Amino acid sequence: MEKLTKEKIKQGLEVLDAGMDGKLFTHLNSCVHCGLCAESCIYYLAFPEGKFIPATKVDLISSIYRRYITFTGKVVPGLVGARKLNDETIVEITDLFFGACTMCGRCVPHCSIGVDISYLVRKGRQMLAKMGYVPESLQSTINTALKTGNNMGITEQEFIETLKWLEDDLRFEVNDDTACIPLNEKGRNIIYTLNPREPKFFPLSISAMAKIFHVAGESWTLSTQMYDATNYAYYSGNHDEAGIITQYLFDEIQNLEAKTCVLAECGHGSRAFRWEGPNYLKKEYPFEVITSVEILANYIREGRIKVDPEKITECVTLHDPCNLARTGGIWKEQRYILRRSVKNFVEMAPNGIDNLCCGGGGGQLAMSEYNERRMKTGELKAEQIRKTGAKIVVTPCHNCVDQLTQLNITFKLGVQIKTIAEIVADSIVPQDQKVISKNESVEV
Amino acid sequence: MPTIEIDNRTLEVDGDGFLSNPDIWDKEVARLIAKYDGIENMNDKHWAVVNIIRRNFEEKGMAPMIRTICQETGLRLREIYELFPLGPARGACRIAGLPKPDGCV
Numbered sequence: 001m002e003k004l005t006k007e008k009i010k011q012g013l014e015v016l017d018a019g020m021d022g023k024l025f026t027h028l029n030s031c032v033h034c035g036l037c038a039e040s041c042i043y044y045l046a047f048p049e050g051k052f053i054p055a056t057k058v059d060l061i062s063s064i065y066r067r068y069i070t071f072t073g074k075v076v077p078g079l080v081g082a083r084k085l086n087d088e089t090i091v092e093i094t095d096l097f098f099g100a101c102t103m104c105g106r107c108v109p110h111c112s113i114g115v116d117i118s119y120l121v122r123k124g125r126q127m128l129a130k131m132g133y134v135p136e137s138l139q140s141t142i143n144t145a146l147k148t149g150n151n152m153g154i155t156e157q158e159f160i161e162t163l164k165w166l167e168d169d170l171r172f173e174v175n176d177d178t179a180c181i182p183l184n185e186k187g188r189n190i191i192y193t194l195n196p197r198e199p200k201f202f203p204l205s206i207s208a209m210a211k212i213f214h215v216a217g218e219s220w221t222l223s224t225q226m227y228d229a230t231n232y233a234y235y236s237g238n239h240d241e242a243g244i245i246t247q248y249l250f251d252e253i254q255n256l257e258a259k260t261c262v263l264a265e266c267g268h269g270s271r272a273f274r275w276e277g278p279n280y281l282k283k284e285y286p287f288e289v290i291t292s293v294e295i296l297a298n299y300i301r302e303g304r305i306k307v308d309p310e311k312i313t314e315c316v317t318l319h320d321p322c323n324l325a326r327t328g329g330i331w332k333e334q335r336y337i338l339r340r341s342v343k344n345f346v347e348m349a350p351n352g353i354d355n356l357c358c359g360g361g362g363g364q365l366a367m368s369e370y371n372e373r374r375m376k377t378g379e380l381k382a383e384q385i386r387k388t389g390a391k392i393v394v395t396p397c398h399n400c401v402d403q404l405t406q407l408n409i410t411f412k413l414g415v416q417i418k419t420i421a422e423i424v425a426d427s428i429v430p431q432d433q434k435v436i437s438k439n440e441s442v443e444v
Numbered sequence: 445m446p447t448i449e450i451d452n453r454t455l456e457v458d459g460d461g462f463l464s465n466p467d468i469w470d471k472e473v474a475r476l477i478a479k480y481d482g483i484e485n486m487n488d489k490h491w492a493v494v495n496i497i498r499r500n501f502e503e504k505g506m507a508p509m510i511r512t513i514c515q516e517t518g519l520r521l522r523e524i525y526e527l528f529p530l531g532p533a534r535g536a537c538r539i540a541g542l543p544k545p546d547g548c549v
Binding site for chain 1: 529
């Protein structure tokens with residue numbers, strides 16, 4: 001790790017100089033050390049040590065704030081528990097803020113006075129990013145996205161070849177030679193986005209969504225230039241880089257004159273582009289942005305597609321991605337979809353906005369140095385899944401899918417992990433068929 | 445540096461179990477990592493996938509697209525997921541001795 005310099009300290013502290021930022025000032029100064037947050041945190045539940053309590057993280061960043069920004073902290077640091085930024089504190093703060101927090105935010109609703117703890121962890125990461133202490137493994141994914149426009153460095157030619165291959169498959173699947181995956185079409189209702197892991201390694205979810213768009217008769221397109229819904233700079237806390245990545249997608253949506261951007265099933269990507277993006281770019285979007293989950297629920301609600309729950313009879317449970325459910329407030333839509341698309345849906349406990357993080361959020365999947373911790377926090381999720389008795393675990397987030405896949409093997413769960421689009425595509429009724437059930441008349 | 449031990453041989457790996465030095469890879473190393481993942485016997489299909497990934501890595505410095513793997517081996521997508529339960533990245537690429545790919549894998 002690079003040595004701390006005066007210049008680095010100065011840059012880092014700019015993030016904490018709350019000045020007129022009332023939110024930062026309030027949250028840095030409000031923790032009453034009640035300890036209620038402890039048992040809401042997957043790290044503390046997996047490793048019951050004081051350093052993993054969310055309040056400890058709050059205390060760490062507040063103590064640095066006090067040391068450099070407040071009068072008493074500057075004059076009598078020992079009296080107010082103010083701490084100096086030195087090489088030792090940097091190691092500690094990097095380990096706790098990058099390596100022991102998924103920014104899942106579960107501690108926030110559990111805080112007795114409402115301190116936005118994950119916001120403070122983000123501020124801490126932002127400070128570390130300013131000082132150049134983002135873990136290399138995480139930075140490498142960001143660099144690839146900045147350089148190539150997608151976080152796996154897929155070339156445009158490779159991407160197009162993959163989509164053509166999937167298009168052949170789609171035509172066979174829906175038995176229609178005119179079915180297609182539209183590329184770079186201007187003026188469509190929807191521009192769809194992807195997580196690059198889909199074209200690279202896991203394209204079943206692209207096929208699923210293409211099939212659904214086809215059956216719904218949607219006017220949509222994919223861009224071959226810029227389709228990446230992820231933004232790992234949201235995780236690193238480097239707002240400048242997060243802004244550049246946001247701008248890439250923003251420009252392409254404008255270029256293709258799409259009315260609505262539909263985000264891939266990606267928790268942090270939804271948060272970064274839809275909810276943080278306008279802040280990164282300091283402007284409102286002139287187009288609509290919604291998540292895949294919302295558009296799928298709308299299709300079913302409006303009757304644009306029909307689903308038949310008899311097609312999926314195994315027991316299905318749902319994992320809520322933190323960024324979508326807890327911070328984005330999107331938790332009803334996935335339930336609306338599943339209750340109509342599968343025969344036997346069971347909830348895990350807790351769920352919805354109180355759900356446990358899978359352990360793979362906050363960039364943890366990219367940072368292999370913290371792998372052991374990630375598997376240990378993930379064990380809580382594995383046990384949640386096991387208790388449901390479900391055979392299929394659905395989650396509208398590719399990052400969660402990857403963590404759950406690893407948990408499935410490590411803890412021998414014997415389940416299948418699927419995205420929501422895959423479930424809908426499996427239960428969808430082809431356009432020319434009608435659903436007939438015992439108690440219902442034929443739906444037209 | 446983390447290590448994994450299989451059949452009395454110690455391999456240096458990153459926190460995710462990907463080889464720290466891809467150059468030490470050979471068929472024996474592949475067999476060992478596969479065994480570590482619970483794949484006791486690498487069959488012809490396993491080797492076909494691993495060899496294509498390794499060749500692409502040596503020529504282009506990265507893992508191939510899943511399309512290339514499917515088309516060159518003639519295997520169906522779902523077959524590849526069955527052959528490597530951890531998936532093409534954490535399963536097959538790791539056995540082929542590649543560093544961990546960037547992104548959500």
